[in-house]
Amino acid sequence: MKKIKETPSCLTCSIAKTCIFKTLPTEELEKIEYEKTVHFYKKNSIIYREGNRINGFYCVNSGVVKLYKTGLEGREQIIRFGKPGSIIGYRSILSGELACTTAKTIEDTVACFISGAKLIEMVTKHASFAMELMKLTCKELGESNKYILDIAQKTVRERLAEILILLIENFGIDDDNVLRILLTREELANMVGTATESVIRLLSEFKADNVIELKGRKIKIMHLEQLQKISNL
Amino acid sequence: MKKIKETPSCLTCSIAKTCIFKTLPTEELEKIEYEKTVHFYKKNSIIYREGNRINGFYCVNSGVVKLYKTGLEGREQIIRFGKPGSIIGYRSILSGELACTTAKTIEDTVACFISGAKLIEMVTKHASFAMELMKLTCKELGESNKYILDIAQKTVRERLAEILILLIENFGIDDDNVLRILLTREELANMVGTATESVIRLLSEFKADNVIELKGRKIKIMHLEQLQKISNL
DNA sequence: CGAATACTTGATTTCAGTCAAATCCCGTGG
DNA sequence: CCACGGGATTTGACTGAAATCAAGTATTCG
Numbered sequence: 001m002k003k004i005k006e007t008p009s010c011l012t013c014s015i016a017k018t019c020i021f022k023t024l025p026t027e028e029l030e031k032i033e034y035e036k037t038v039h040f041y042k043k044n045s046i047i048y049r050e051g052n053r054i055n056g057f058y059c060v061n062s063g064v065v066k067l068y069k070t071g072l073e074g075r076e077q078i079i080r081f082g083k084p085g086s087i088i089g090y091r092s093i094l095s096g097e098l099a100c101t102t103a104k105t106i107e108d109t110v111a112c113f114i115s116g117a118k119l120i121e122m123v124t125k126h127a128s129f130a131m132e133l134m135k136l137t138c139k140e141l142g143e144s145n146k147y148i149l150d151i152a153q154k155t156v157r158e159r160l161a162e163i164l165i166l167l168i169e170n171f172g173i174d175d176d177n178v179l180r181i182l183l184t185r186e187e188l189a190n191m192v193g194t195a196t197e198s199v200i201r202l203l204s205e206f207k208a209d210n211v212i213e214l215k216g217r218k219i220k221i222m223h224l225e226q227l228q229k230i231s232n233l
Numbered sequence: 234m235k236k237i238k239e240t241p242s243c244l245t246c247s248i249a250k251t252c253i254f255k256t257l258p259t260e261e262l263e264k265i266e267y268e269k270t271v272h273f274y275k276k277n278s279i280i281y282r283e284g285n286r287i288n289g290f291y292c293v294n295s296g297v298v299k300l301y302k303t304g305l306e307g308r309e310q311i312i313r314f315g316k317p318g319s320i321i322g323y324r325s326i327l328s329g330e331l332a333c334t335t336a337k338t339i340e341d342t343v344a345c346f347i348s349g350a351k352l353i354e355m356v357t358k359h360a361s362f363a364m365e366l367m368k369l370t371c372k373e374l375g376e377s378n379k380y381i382l383d384i385a386q387k388t389v390r391e392r393l394a395e396i397l398i399l400l401i402e403n404f405g406i407d408d409d410n411v412l413r414i415l416l417t418r419e420e421l422a423n424m425v426g427t428a429t430e431s432v433i434r435l436l437s438e439f440k441a442d443n444v445i446e447l448k449g450r451k452i453k454i455m456h457l458e459q460l461q462k463i464s465n466l
Numbered sequence: 467c468g469a470a471t472a473c474t475t476g477a478t479t480t481c482a483g484t485c486a487a488a489t490c491c492c493g494t495g496g
Numbered sequence: 497c498c499a500c501g502g503g504a505t506t507t508g509a510c511t512g513a514a515a516t517c518a519a520g521t522a523t524t525c526g
Contacts, residue, residue, distance in 0.1 A: 069381075069382045071387075072386065077382045077385050094367045097372070100379065123363060124363075127358075130356060130357075130363045134370065137371060138327040139330070141370060142324060144374060145334065145377055146333065148377060148426075149310045151426075152304075152310050152384050152426030153305065153310060154305075156514065157513095184471095186473095193381075193385030195515055197474080197514090197516085198515075388482090389482065418504075418506095419505095427483085428484075429505085430506080
């Protein structure tokens with residue numbers, strides 16, 4: 001409501017443990033601060049599109065971004081989310097390829113754009129930054145590989161439970177055990193890799209089994225252990 | 234037959250365009266040469282196991298290695314292959330995690346082991362090496378993400394055709410259009426993420442449609458365009 | 467407040483997995 | 497050289513999970 005469209009500062013931003021810039025010296029942060037451009041996106045805005053060349057990357061300051069690939073009949077496959085502190089779009093800069101996903105906001109979002117040249121400069125000049133970035137990429141790669149296994153071998157039911165756990169880990173739950181992210185049934189389906197109807201049916205089942213409670217898009221976690229059991233670890 | 238178990242040299246090895254070490258100065262290569270240990274594996278040997286800590290990575294000199302994750306009922310999901318010039322096991326070094334795949338040779342293989350400390354030293358000391366490594370990782374990440382989409386949305390038939398094309402691109406075909414890698418039906422199934430019987434049935438169909446010819450594990454490509462059409466790009 | 471979008475439930479279909487049985491193939495040892 | 501045993505491959509029959517199709521209800525948003 002009262003959010004002011006204020007330019008976020010890299011110096012205060014980079015304090016967070018999860019921030020990729022955390023090892024950079026202050027003078028470098030100041031240079032980024034000076035060079036970056038800040039963008040304000042309304043919900044459902046596209047930041048960049050799969051297949052396009054992007055000449056920089058984005059650091060999400062507030063809001064949530066879904067990164068998805070588009071399949072043959074236009075069905076989306078959500079690969080991951082960007083949330084405050086995440087960087088998105090860096091993969092294609094580093095690999096020298098076109099963007100492999102579309103980035104679309106699912107909430108009003110503020111993101112800072114930093115040029116690819118600057119990214120490469122930082123990698124070249126600061127070995128600790130290069131290590132951090134590599135660590136991030138390798139973790140992401142591990143997650144993607146894990147998901148290949150899941151999607152190839154697990155049932156939709158197991159995957160849905162797993163996705164819910166993943167969302168809990170990523171976005172947390174509030175005091176009332178309600179998941180701190182609101183997704184449409186279709187978006188859930190596009191994460192799990194299944195049909196919307198299947199997600200609806202399975203959520204109903206979970207609810208009937210008292211594993212979760214549903215109120216619109218709010219999902220309240222009643223029994224995390226149950227979810228874990230359903231997901232098969 | 235007449236292959237001699239000879240220690241491969243980093244200096245001659247690194248000439249190849251695809252080699253990750255190609256930007257390193259000669260003196261650094263000499264140091265690697267000195268530090269590395271060379272390992273000779275027979276077919277079906279395990280180089281490292283998913284879930285184990287490995288304190289270095291391997292550079293494949295000759296032979297072929299499959300990298301796979303193991304699912305609940307022990308079914309393998311092949312993530313990628315290592316072939317001459319590939320490096321394997323580096324992901325877990327850089328991310329500081331446990332190995333996320335098992336590496337098993339499917340041919341007699343020679344691979345050089347280089348310590349994780351050395352890898353990190355090279356990343357730190359040589360920005361160009363860091364960039365190359367990052368590029369490699371990011372490309373791999375792009376491929377994994379692509380495969381998530383495929384496996385989530387394509388039919389087994391489409392995926393099998395796609396995997397065959399991928400194998401052609403990776404391992405090539407000989408003068409007689411025969412794929413230069415021999416996999417069991419089960420291994421093909423473990424790439425596609427399906428049952429062995431399904432692969433067998435579909436290969437028979439492809440053969441009946443004159444897209445391929447089969448002689449044991451040899452696959453002869455009769456009509457690549459057909460394969461591409463089946464795979465839906 | 468009306469249109470559009472999202473959600474839900476039911477009926478039906480189908481792709482692909484599982485199970486079962488037969489055959490093939492290859493290396494080993496007699 | 498040949499028989500044997502075990503793994504790999506093939507084919508057929510059956511099953512079932514999940515997709516698709518269809519129709520109605522609820523919500524949201526301009």
